[in-house]
Amino acid sequence: MIKSPRGFNDKRSLSALRQITERERAIVRLPNGLAAAATLWELYKSGVVAVPVSPRVDAAYLAFVSKHSGASWIVDRSGVARVRESDARGALDDLVSSDDRFLMYTSGSTGGPKGVVLGREAVEHNARTVATAHRFTDGPHGTFLPLFHCNALMMSLIGTQLSGSTLVLFDRFEPRFFERELDEYGVRTVSMVPAMIHDLIAAAPKWPRSLDYVITAAAPLSSELAAAFFDLYGPRLVQGYGLTEAVNFSCLCPLMSDAQFRSEYIDAHPPIGQPLPGTDAKIIDGELYVSGPNLMRCYWRDPETTHSVLQNGWLRTGDLATVRRGLLVLSGRRKEQINRGGESLSPHTVETAYSARGVKHTVVFGVRDHRLGEDIGVWVDNVLNAQELLCAQADSLAPAVVVSGPLPRTESHKVKRLQVGFGLRGRTESQSRYGSLLDAAMRVARRVSSAETTKHVRNTSAAEYILQEAQRLIEFERLCAGDVDAGPGDTGSAEKALGVLADSWSDVVAERRSGEDLMRGMPGFWEELMCGWPMGVYAELAATLLKERSLLSGRVLELAAGIGNASRLVAPHVTGEYLRTDKHVALLERLPLRGAKARLDFDCPTDLGQFDVIFAVNGLHCAAHKAATLRFIYQSLKTGGSVLLAEGARTTTVEGCPWALNMFYGLFDGWWNIGGFLERREWLSLMADAGFDELGFSRYRAGRHDLGGLIWGRRSS
Structure with a gap:
């Protein structure tokens, strides 16, 4: 069952989907809500390869996805329409497997978007495993994330439907109404990204009676944010980790006691947990690799990049990781590491150092330097307040560049660090x-x-x-x-x-x-x-x-x-x-x-x-x-x-x-x-x-x- 404050009664839209046949690709460009949920679920059951995109993407991005995916159909607010034959590039070809269900375009936080092909077996293994881990059958699960987001699509939509649970789909996030809306639908678990948690803390509503805990992923959770959450609501926060290339979650933290939460989330950088059942993980040269039945089939029409990240059943995540007290901890993206004159600096490490001297909520990125190759850049919310603390000349971590203003983010709220420093x-x-x-x-x-x-x-x-x-x-x-x-x-x-x-x-x-x-x-x-x-x-x-x-x-x-x-x-x-x-x-x-x-x-x-x-x-x-x-x-x-x-x-x-x-x-x-x-x-x-x-x-x-x-x-x- 899927519930939403707005409801959905348009049966004609669902019947129009029947003209799309198995293995064809269909772009789904709908605002968050029951219409999007019903459409994606119907296409999934029909064996159609759905290509979800944000309704806010511009014409150039939509044209790119349409051409690159070879989509035959588009489903948007105006209805269901066949793409012109010149744009379709052939609805069926040898690149499509009968098991394929989604072609997800990555957010491109460190590069251009890539089409990730996800098959039914991988999707269902991940969705069922995550639904079991969060006990979706014990009560309704809610999400504030859009359904073109892998987290909301795989865990929240597919996970609840396969487990026979109830999904409460919120089409916008209003922190003021957090308690009222979640209690109204009896939501037991809810999925949010750290940016939403930040806004929730600022509004500080009461904790909903029905809610057991918040699930957070998609972007890194900072110790400062975890501490602020704990001060208001206690340890009722669970962080997970995953990539579109691994369907969704690969790792998940357990619920913790007050003392455990302080030790793992506040006194140290928050962990991403342990691999889910059926998922294996290993660290090679500091980089996290994952393996299991929930991996992508390939990058669409990009065999070279596929081979570079997917070999012998192991996915190279690009994330740097360590193990601390049995839990995996990330320290940044390999591509985002700053190579300053041969010295490798992790943005997370630098951010932690800045936080210790009183400059909170920073985003560190690399900038070019003609002598060193790269140097430290940092985004702060107030340059006037931060510049004295950051730029002590004798400090080896003093930044070369300091910026403020809006941060470029992906649709899943990840900061595009490379774009900040462009x-x-x-x-x-x-x-x-x-x-x-x-x-x-x-x-x-x-x-x-x-x-x-x-x-x-x-x-x-x-x-x-x-x-x-x-x-x-x-x-x-x-x-x-x-x-x-x-x-x-x-x-x-x-x-x-x-x-x-x-x-x-x-x-x-x-x-x-x-x-x-x-x-x-x-x-x-x-x-x-x-x-x-x-x-x-x-x-x-x-x-x-x-x-x-x-x-x-x-x-x-x-x-x-x-x-x-x-x-x-x-x-x-x-x-x-x-x-x-x-x-x-x-x-x-x-x-x-x-x-x-x-x-x-x-x-x-x-x-x-x-x-x-x-x-x-x-x-x-x-x-x-x-x-x-x-x-x-x-x-x-x-x-x-x-x-x-x-x-x-x-x-x-x-x-x-x-x-x-x-x-x-x-x-x-x-x-x-x-x-x-x-x-x-x-x-x-x-x-x-x-x-x-x-x-x-x-x-x-x-x-x-x-x-x-x-x-x-x-x-x-």
Whole structure:
């Protein structure tokens, strides 16, 4: 028996299914409810190969499934229809076995969707075993999961029908009504995913009188979530594990006492239990393999991938596992492991470490790094609150990238970790090159501080700012006993710039020459400095993110374009409208690039219309009123538009080491009289105050020195 709050009385729809013959493939695209349940059960009994898909899939995905599956029919809200012959690719062929019952397309959390072929024997073995394990015959079983989800289809629908039990099918999840709805139907067990459990805890309804326990699977359960559940409802939570390729459940935890639950679910990462009767499991090189009568027949029309995961009756799950006190425990997907310079990091391990320092509910993923190969990225719900705890420079688990905003998930609520990190990267360098530059800066700092002319430095001048930065460097050198890890590395124009400062110090103190005067006497040097190391790295980082995140197709505005160190990298890839701006338009004229040019002064900006993307590379720190400038940027973005800033850092270590070029840039108006670089936390706070959300950042690091990097946000409304 199947029950649902909405009911179902359309007998004509079921009779229309009789025109679909055994072994034909039929796409089922129905909203959750009795109609979907009745349709899938009827097709199952008739020997039709059902291809369940979400009713929310877009036209492109539906076209892919239709073509790839070779489906002859589609069942949706409009009824039962035969697919055009050109799309069917033959309803019956040698690839179809008379035992096949489902062609399930995987969610693709670490890759594209694959069609999993499940036969009747495998389906019924798993469904009956799970129904017995949960004693479905003792009382109604309920599910909030959609029937195109393998868990709901195999365990909840097929399991209850084969065991002669009652299924209560809820077509939506409303935590407020949890107690009332489950008691109304006498539900004894209910299936939910962790995301629903999170919402249940937030609403905190009373526990239904009829309910024995909650079954959870499909996505990993965290210790934090298990602890919150336990605080409200006790140990009435059972986690299971399975893959579509193994029909549904392969492992299941038993119900536990309070003490057992605390030990297994809260004090340690929650286990997935023990193999079900008839299922065997083994661990090879840290990866879980399962075997038994409930395995898929193949990946549809993909023999190569089938062979790579299914050999000699064993399914390679792709999940990393260990055994703890007789229970299997997962530690992540092999494909999601982060290979950082040869060191393999498990996202789960990193998430646990972050949780221990007070940053809860993180999602860790890999990002690219040109030196290490990969580095750590992390999603957090609040970047402002988390960034200080996560980014202690001396910490080996400090992330290269931090993001926030909506998480991409599969239809079964699994986080698509690989998609979260798509197009994002950090930047690391060995400390020796930057250490050499810092060592040069310290030499200049000592020279400046000890110069005879220094006693004539006037208050509120460029020289005063430079002297203060020199004294900060000397203090850092004293605290760290000169340990800057200087080594070989071409510091080029950056070290030359420090030499220019030292050689002209007496003129700077006497205010005979400014930074602008010095650069006019060195034609081409400013461009060499801004395009070379390390300044050119910020432009490279910004250009790479804009390209790899496909942010250059609309109206693009560049602020403080200057001599074009970023413009020359971005311009060839802009497919929409590109507007370069600067306070000094003459600088823009020097570089012949596509797009328009305009004057824009941060401190009295003019309306240039609305843009899809606005970016600036080491420019916005020159704004006298940064909060007002960011509000202007916010208003200049279209809804859904993004801002990207590439900025250095005022200090680069936890001990407060000044950025090596602070002294040199103190020669220039717009730096010494405004304050130079900000700290990352200041930018993030200013952007949040301006209205930006989905904040994030990536870091540019040289050893233990955090040199700033990228900061971004989005105008969502």
